[in-house]
Amino acid sequence: MSGRRQEILDAALAVADEHGLAAVTMRAVAERVGVTPMALYPHVGDKDGLLDGMLGRLLGQLPPIEGGEWQERLGTLARAMRTLAKQHPGATSLLFARPTVSPDAVRVVDSIYLALLEAGVPADQVPRLERLVSTLILGYAVSEASGRFGSGTQNPRARRGQLPTGDLPGHHELAETLDREVDWDAEFEADLVDLTDLIRTYTRRQGSAPTYSH
Amino acid sequence: MSGRRQEILDAALAVADEHGLAAVTMRAVAERVGVTPMALYPHVGDKDGLLDGMLGRLLGQLPPIEGGEWQERLGTLARAMRTLAKQHPGATSLLFARPTVSPDAVRVVDSIYLALLEAGVPADQVPRLERLVSTLILGYAVSEASGRFGSGTQNPRARRGQLPTGDLPGHHELAETLDREVDWDAEFEADLVDLTDLIRTYTRRQGSAPTYSH
DNA sequence: CGTGGTGATCTACATTGTATAGATCTACAG
DNA sequence: CTGTAGATCTATACAATGTAGATCACCACG
Numbered sequence: 001m002s003g004r005r006q007e008i009l010d011a012a013l014a015v016a017d018e019h020g021l022a023a024v025t026m027r028a029v030a031e032r033v034g035v036t037p038m039a040l041y042p043h044v045g046d047k048d049g050l051l052d053g054m055l056g057r058l059l060g061q062l063p064p065i066e067g068g069e070w071q072e073r074l075g076t077l078a079r080a081m082r083t084l085a086k087q088h089p090g091a092t093s094l095l096f097a098r099p100t101v102s103p104d105a106v107r108v109v110d111s112i113y114l115a116l117l118e119a120g121v122p123a124d125q126v127p128r129l130e131r132l133v134s135t136l137i138l139g140y141a142v143s144e145a146s147g148r149f150g151s152g153t154q155n156p157r158a159r160r161g162q163l164p165t166g167d168l169p170g171h172h173e174l175a176e177t178l179d180r181e182v183d184w185d186a187e188f189e190a191d192l193v194d195l196t197d198l199i200r201t202y203t204r205r206q207g208s209a210p211t212y213s214h
Numbered sequence: 215m216s217g218r219r220q221e222i223l224d225a226a227l228a229v230a231d232e233h234g235l236a237a238v239t240m241r242a243v244a245e246r247v248g249v250t251p252m253a254l255y256p257h258v259g260d261k262d263g264l265l266d267g268m269l270g271r272l273l274g275q276l277p278p279i280e281g282g283e284w285q286e287r288l289g290t291l292a293r294a295m296r297t298l299a300k301q302h303p304g305a306t307s308l309l310f311a312r313p314t315v316s317p318d319a320v321r322v323v324d325s326i327y328l329a330l331l332e333a334g335v336p337a338d339q340v341p342r343l344e345r346l347v348s349t350l351i352l353g354y355a356v357s358e359a360s361g362r363f364g365s366g367t368q369n370p371r372a373r374r375g376q377l378p379t380g381d382l383p384g385h386h387e388l389a390e391t392l393d394r395e396v397d398w399d400a401e402f403e404a405d406l407v408d409l410t411d412l413i414r415t416y417t418r419r420q421g422s423a424p425t426y427s428h
Numbered sequence: 429c430g431t432g433g434t435g436a437t438c439t440a441c442a443t444t445g446t447a448t449a450g451a452t453c454t455a456c457a458g
Numbered sequence: 459c460t461g462t463a464g465a466t467c468t469a470t471a472c473a474a475t476g477t478a479g480a481t482c483a484c485c486a487c488g
Contacts, residue, residue, distance in 0.1 A: 004435095026476065038477075039436050047476065096310045096353070099361035106382065113384025123391045128401050131354075131363060132408065136346070139310070139353030147313035149345060168320065170327025177337045187342050194346065198412055218466095240445065252446075253467050261445060 005043045008033055009057040012050055016090035024090070026050070048098070055094045056102035058084060070115040071196045077111065078137045078192055085141035092145040095138050109134070120203035129202070133195060140188065149184075219257045222247055223271040226264055230304035238304070240264070262312075269308045270316035272298060284329040285410045291325060292351045292406055299355035306359040309352050323348070334417040343416070347409060354405065358398065 011032040016024050026047060030037040044050040061084060065077045085092040112133055116126045143149050171178065225246040230238050240261060244251040258264040275298060279291045299306040308314075326347055330340045357363050385392065 025474085027474085036437050037475095038438085041477075042435070093311055096356045096360055096362060097307055099364055101364055106385075110382045110384040113388060117384065117387060123388055126388055127391060127396070128404060131357070131401070132350070132405055135353040135357055136350050139349040140345075142310045142353075143345070143349055146310055148310060150313055150315055168324045170324040170331065171320075173331060174327060174337055174340055177341060182341070187345070190342060191346055194412055194415075197415065198408055201408075201411065239443080241443085250468050252469085255446075256466070 008043050009053045012054050013091055017088055021090035051094055054091050055100050056104055058088055058091050059104040065111055070118040074115045075192050081137055082141050085145045089145035092142055095142055119199050125202055222257050223267045226268050227305055231302055235304035265308055268305050269314050272302055272305050273318040279325055284332040288329045289406050295351055296355045299359045303359035306356055309356055333413050339416050
């Protein structure tokens with residue numbers, strides 16, 4: 001059943017890829033499917049259902065990650081997510097917009113659980129570290145996709161020009177570094193290394209949780 | 215000038231807080247200000263301008279962070295951001311939705327730069343670690359605000375029920391841990407500890423101002 | 429031949445953002 | 459006081475959107 005549903009969701013993703021998320025209207029998606037707008041409703045519920053479905057379909061495109069050490073699996077997953085975000089930037093921005101509990105999302109969470117367990121992280125730290133890891137990976141992907149890192153739209157010099165130099169001592173101190181252009185692939189890899197190092201921190205403290213104060 | 219603009223943006227934030235971001239319509243905001251919808255346009259440009267303005271106003275409410283060690287300043291900033299996200303969950307979800315380069319946002323970035331520099335992070339690593347830190351903090355705040363962590367809406371048991379148990383070995387292994395309810399404040403503090411530990415990894419103990427060549 | 433029932437369609441409507449044009453207020457020069 | 463320029467708000471209108479409600483086309487099975 002519901003090969004039609006996937007057809008609809010793929011059409012919606014295509015519209016988002018080509019003309020941006022704002023162009024994803026019931027009418028536009030319907031026209032792409034070759035059908036009347038009202039015909040979508042039995043399959044996706046309503047507009048929000050359509051967006052949720054798009055997100056689910058997106059996560060469903062993550063390849064299954066298996067084999068190899070846990071670091072490798074985590075890295076593969078993270079890179080796949082980032083690639084997906086690059087392919088579907090519009091849909092990616094939905095990731096932080098609504099709570100998604102699709103089966104595919106749960107499967108991804110589970111694979112991160114497994115990686116952390118295999119790394120030797122004590123069970124009571126695994127859920128937290130999963131949220132930390134996924135938040136960072138998704139946040140990075142969305143930031144790139146949504147332009148939050150401001151890669152193309154505005155160069156650092158212009159950004160600095162927005163405020164008097166005296167108010168931005170950090171930017172001033174880092175002037176030369178900030179003027180270099182960023183190798184985003186390398187940055188992502190470096191972040192992954194930091195992440196795995198962070199995880200490895202927990203591999204020796206079997207069973208005992210660190211004490212937090214707040 | 216433009217005390218009116220701030221009045222409009224505050225009205226928009228109030229509408230978002232009370233009835234959700236979707237309820238932020240030109241008409242609703244205008245009515246709250248006591249004015250006609252079209253009267254907003256000279257002040258905010260258009261709807262997107264209104265949303266950007268809301269985000270700017272939000273970040274502008276971050277208290278200035280000064281004094282103390284860099285860890286303390288980072289922690290204060292992160293907690294303030296999280297508190298703000300709790301107060302304005304609707305507007306918070308805008309953080310990853312559009313590229314914001316408001317003066318207030320740049321000021322926040324600068325204060326993180328300063329903290330990292332003071333921590334002794336080499337200059338060529340500072341921008342990357344700033345993005346890592348801010349992505350994690352904002353991502354966490356938005357995840358809580360948008361319900362991505364699924365705290366209230368669906369308990370872990372129900373989530374696990376979505377797929378056959380055999381397909382979720384990680385969830386199965388962590389069953390008891392997952393059934394406990396999460397102390398989000400403590401989790402956030404633990405993440406901050408992990409973050410500062412990660413930053414300390416890059417600390418230069420020789421303490422001399424490095425000279426960069428490239 | 430019906431006879432369901434599963435989809436798609438057609439029409440209609442309230443709500444949204446906003447273009448356009450006109451009205452009203454403020455401040456000051458004569 | 460009078461008039462005038464500029465800024466600000468209002469009134470009206472319109473196209474686009476999501477979606478309710480009723481109707482209709484098909485198609486397997488008795």
